[in-house]
Every structure is written in structure tokens, then in C-alpha cells.
Amino acid sequence: MIKITIDNREIEVKPGTNVLQAALDNGIDIPHLCYHPELVPSGGCRMCLVEVEGRPNPVPSCGLQAAEGMVIHTRTEQVEAMRRDIIDLFVSDHPLNCVVCDKNGACALQKYAYEYNVAETSFDFELSRTLYQDDNPFFIRDHQYCILCGKCVRVCDEVVGAHAIDFSQRGFVTYIATPFDVPLAESSCVFCGSCVQVCPTAALLPRNKIGKGREWELERTRTVCGYCGVGCSLEYALKDGEIIYAQGFADAPVNGEFLCVKGRFGWDFAKQPDRLTQPLVRKDLAYELGLTDEPWELPETSVLKSKPKAENYIPVSWEQAIDITATKLADIIRQHGGNAVAGLASARCTNEENYIFQKFMRVGVGTNSIDHCARL
Ligand code: SF4
Ligand code: SF4
Ligand code: SF4
Ligand code: FES
Incomplete structure (x- = not known):
């Protein structure tokens, strides 16, 4: 040390x-x-x-x-004066409209302008960048708020490896751009949003956040992303129970602050009305098991060809669902042998869970017919 x-x-x-x-x-x-x-x-x-x-x-x-x-x-007096001058220079080229800015309350430039009491610039005010780009469904790029800190460029190069953006032009008119200024969707950007995460100002903001509430009004809930077995931790910012945006956090054990496009922007499934929130048993089996009084028969055409209708299913508890599945599985194995069964594991499970599943299929059920949907 x-x-x-x-x-x-x-x-x-x-x-x-x-x-x-x-x-x-x-x-x-x-x-x-x-x-x-x-x-x-x-x-x-x-x-x-x-x-x-x-x-x-x-x-x-x-x-x-x-x-x-x-x-x-x-x-020291000297470095504090230098910092104040640096903030003064930043705000000479930055619209200080914090009262209506969606970064208000979470902005590093605002924090330092407050700490150093820089309410306005002592230089001639001139905005060098007024470009506003909303060329993708996930986040906006509002260059007038950019302070050219370069964190977005470095995270894209060093962490993501996408190399989608860099500094363009020189001097006062420098701005962050894709090669040849193509829209982000036509660049090598993978829309992980890591640049949005590290941006200290309102230059990069999740589209869904715009106009949805002030930072201090949002509740924070930490959870684990449900998309795959990596198990990234993420934090939802919510207002009145609605997710406004998702972000990583520094002490997340697996992923730190960084997420992929699914975790950061793909959370709208949470409020989908047809999202499965409990196990369902198809009505013909439910009738056979005495779970409903309404008789029902499978239509002639395969249910796989049409969207399952909620009214053709009966909600049951997890205990009931596991019990029914185990009984049916045991019946099939007794009558036709283990090779009559195939297993499809989920990419949302961890490696350990998938290992246990294949062990169960091979040793418990007695089949090697097992696959894994690691293609989310
Ligand atoms: S980016 Fe920050 S400093 Fe600039 S207007 Fe918004 S809150 Fe204020
Ligand atoms: S979203 Fe990800 S890949 Fe795209 S520019 Fe930002 S950091 Fe790079
Ligand atoms: S991280 Fe934000 S402020 Fe910094 S260079 Fe990128 S867009 Fe500009
Ligand atoms: S130069 Fe050290 S934080 Fe920017």
C-alpha cells in the first residue's frame, strides 16, 4: 500500500x-x-x-x-477559483434552463454551478451546438446540453465495444456524432444506453423520461432483470407506480452501471394486459380435474395457430400447477417411457438452474431430448 x-x-x-x-x-x-x-x-x-x-x-x-x-x-483558493472559472466557461455555452430541464436534480453541471454559485456566465453567452436528434426509439440527443466530457464516447469504446460515436469537428463547433453523421440506427450502436447512463447533463435522456416528472418525485425500486440468466441488477424510477426509466447502479454485483438494450429499455412488458402473472390450466383439463363446471373442448384447429384466449384457461395456484404437471408427467413416463418426453429450458434461468433441469430430464425422466432457448 x-x-x-x-x-x-x-x-x-x-x-x-x-x-x-x-x-x-x-x-x-x-x-x-x-x-x-x-x-x-x-x-x-x-x-x-x-x-x-x-x-x-x-x-x-x-x-x-x-x-x-x-x-x-x-x-485551495487557487483551485477553487479555477473550478469556478471552468463552470463559468461551461455555462457560457449551455442553456441554463434548469427549471424546465428533465435532468434537473440529477445533473452534475447543475450541482457544481449551485455549489460554486454560478448563476450565469461572465463571458459572452453563445450556444455552439443546437442540434437535436431523436433518430431512435430509445433516447434523445440534445447537443445544446452537451459539455463534451467524452464519457459517452469512452463508454461506447471501452465498455460496450460498439465504437458508434466520437468527437466530430474541431474547437467551438465540436460535437458528438456517429461516423458520417448517420442516424444512430444506421450506426454500430446497439442501444445499450450506457452513454445515457454516464452522461452528466441532459444531452442524452431516455425518451420516456421527457416530461414525465421531476427527479425528486420519482420512487426507486431495485430489482433483477428478468430477460436472461446473467441476472443484471437494475433500478426502476417510478412515478405513481408507472416505470419512467431504468438504470444501472454502481454497486450492482454483476453488471455495475451497465445494461443491455433489453434491461434498460425493454421494460414495457411489465404493464402489458396479456402478461402472464399466474399459472393457467386449459379449460378441457380443468374440467377433467374438477376445477371448473364448464365443459370445454379443444377446437379442431390447433391452438398454436391462433392467439390463446384468456377465457379458455382457468387460473390456478403454483402448488396446483406443479402438482398437475408432476402427475401428468409421471403418467406419460409410466405409460410410454421417458423418451416420450422432451424438455425445453429457459434462457431466463441461471446456468445452475439449467444444469439442474437437464439432470432432472436425463436422470429423473430418462430422456436426452432436451434443448435450451438461449436465443432471446
Ligand atoms: S443539463 Fe443540467 S445544467 Fe443544463 S439545464 Fe439541465 S439541469 Fe440545468
Ligand atoms: S447506446 Fe450503447 S452502443 Fe449506442 S452509442 Fe450509446 S453506448 Fe454506444
Ligand atoms: S456524455 Fe453527455 S455531456 Fe458528455 S460528451 Fe457525451 S453527450 Fe456530451
Ligand atoms: S479532468 Fe479529471 S474529472 Fe475531468
């Missing part, structure tokens, strides 16, 4: 740790906009400047590796 001193506090950090992360891990908040612990530091925003004893000028702490004996000061 390496010993360093930050703001008169001696702390121990692992070799290779950058000073910003060392400070954050020890509850010392150094302002930062372009840094993300999962991404290679770019040193782009300069908000994390610190003074290091023995060095002539302030240095960005996100790109500074901790070294034995280093003494760092994060809140």
Missing part, C-alpha cells in the same frame, strides 16, 4: 490508484465531470484540479497516480 496525504488526512491506497479515486474512496469529494471509475481518465474537464506539494502548477487528480508521500490539497 502507498501512503498519501489529502487535505491533511493520511490515507493508504493500492499502487496504481489515481488521486481522484483515492479521495472519493475515502469520502473526500473532489469535483469532477469527465471522470468515471470504469473508464480510462481523459483529463478533459479540468474540474478535478488539485495542488500537489512540490509541483509548480495544479494537476487533474483523475490522471495523477498516487505516489508514496504525496501531499495533496483539493480546496
Whole structure:
């Protein structure tokens, strides 16, 4: 371990740790906009400047590796004045309409403008980017709010590997674009929304969030994504019981803040009226088992060719459903042998569950006819 001193506090950090992360891990908040612990530091925003004893000028702490004996000061008059100037520069090219902005309450630029009391710019105000792109069904790109921190570019390259976006143009007119400015849907974007997750401002927002409520009005519910056996944790932001958007969170054990398109944007099934929420037994069997008084027969045409109708099924408890399935399965095996049965496992189960299922089919039922729908 390496010993360093930050703001008169001696702390121990692992070799290779950058000073910003060392400070954050020890509850010392150094302002930062372009840094993300999962991404290679770019040193782009300069908000994390610190003074290091023995060095002539302030240095960005996100790109500074901790070294034995280093003494760092994060809140000197000089660096605080520099940070204030940096925020002033950001807001000289940014519409400060926080009162109607959908990022209000969750915006890093707003947080720092408040902390440093920057209500307006002291420079000439001019918006360099006014482009608004809604070229996909999942999120909007409103470039006037972009502060060019580059986190979206780095997450797309380093975490997702899609390389769908990069800086385009130079100087004041720089903006984030796909190659040749094609719509995102025509680029290599996989719509994972990781760029939306890491964006500190309203430049990238889930489409469904726009106009649906202020951040502080939303309830948060953490759960596990139901789409596949990876088991990513996610957090739903809800208003009046309606999901507004989904996001990852840093301490999620499997996936951290990152999700795929299904987990992040594919949650509308939760409110579908024909979603199965309990086991159902088809009416002909339900009648045979005495679960209904209404006789019913399977129509001549296969039910597989038409959408199952809810009125042809009887809801039962899980205990009843498992009991009926076990009895029917045992009858088939007794009469026709294990090879009369085939099993289809689910990609939504974990590896362990699928392992148990195949063991049950091979050893318990006595068949090798087993497949897996890992094609969600
Ligand atoms: S992106 Fe942030 S700073 Fe900009 S208007 Fe919205 S809340 Fe305010
Ligand atoms: S949605 Fe994912 S793949 Fe598409 S630009 Fe953002 S990070 Fe890259
Ligand atoms: S879109 Fe967001 S994450 Fe990307 S550079 Fe702009 S502010 Fe940063
Ligand atoms: S957070 Fe270090 S330069 Fe931006």
C-alpha cells in the first residue's frame, strides 16, 4: 500500500490508484465531470484540479497516480477559483434552463454551478451546438446540453465495444456524432444506453423520461432483470407506480452501471394486459380435474395457430400447477417411457438452474431430448 496525504488526512491506497479515486474512496469529494471509475481518465474537464506539494502548477487528480508521500490539497483558493472559472466557461455555452430541464436534480453541471454559485456566465453567452436528434426509439440527443466530457464516447469504446460515436469537428463547433453523421440506427450502436447512463447533463435522456416528472418525485425500486440468466441488477424510477426509466447502479454485483438494450429499455412488458402473472390450466383439463363446471373442448384447429384466449384457461395456484404437471408427467413416463418426453429450458434461468433441469430430464425422466432457448 502507498501512503498519501489529502487535505491533511493520511490515507493508504493500492499502487496504481489515481488521486481522484483515492479521495472519493475515502469520502473526500473532489469535483469532477469527465471522470468515471470504469473508464480510462481523459483529463478533459479540468474540474478535478488539485495542488500537489512540490509541483509548480495544479494537476487533474483523475490522471495523477498516487505516489508514496504525496501531499495533496483539493480546496485551495487557487483551485477553487479555477473550478469556478471552468463552470463559468461551461455555462457560457449551455442553456441554463434548469427549471424546465428533465435532468434537473440529477445533473452534475447543475450541482457544481449551485455549489460554486454560478448563476450565469461572465463571458459572452453563445450556444455552439443546437442540434437535436431523436433518430431512435430509445433516447434523445440534445447537443445544446452537451459539455463534451467524452464519457459517452469512452463508454461506447471501452465498455460496450460498439465504437458508434466520437468527437466530430474541431474547437467551438465540436460535437458528438456517429461516423458520417448517420442516424444512430444506421450506426454500430446497439442501444445499450450506457452513454445515457454516464452522461452528466441532459444531452442524452431516455425518451420516456421527457416530461414525465421531476427527479425528486420519482420512487426507486431495485430489482433483477428478468430477460436472461446473467441476472443484471437494475433500478426502476417510478412515478405513481408507472416505470419512467431504468438504470444501472454502481454497486450492482454483476453488471455495475451497465445494461443491455433489453434491461434498460425493454421494460414495457411489465404493464402489458396479456402478461402472464399466474399459472393457467386449459379449460378441457380443468374440467377433467374438477376445477371448473364448464365443459370445454379443444377446437379442431390447433391452438398454436391462433392467439390463446384468456377465457379458455382457468387460473390456478403454483402448488396446483406443479402438482398437475408432476402427475401428468409421471403418467406419460409410466405409460410410454421417458423418451416420450422432451424438455425445453429457459434462457431466463441461471446456468445452475439449467444444469439442474437437464439432470432432472436425463436422470429423473430418462430422456436426452432436451434443448435450451438461449436465443432471446
Ligand atoms: S443539463 Fe443540467 S445544467 Fe443544463 S439545464 Fe439541465 S439541469 Fe440545468
Ligand atoms: S447506446 Fe450503447 S452502443 Fe449506442 S452509442 Fe450509446 S453506448 Fe454506444
Ligand atoms: S453527450 Fe453527455 S456524455 Fe457525451 S460528451 Fe456530451 S455531456 Fe458528455
Ligand atoms: S474529472 Fe479529471 S479532468 Fe475531468
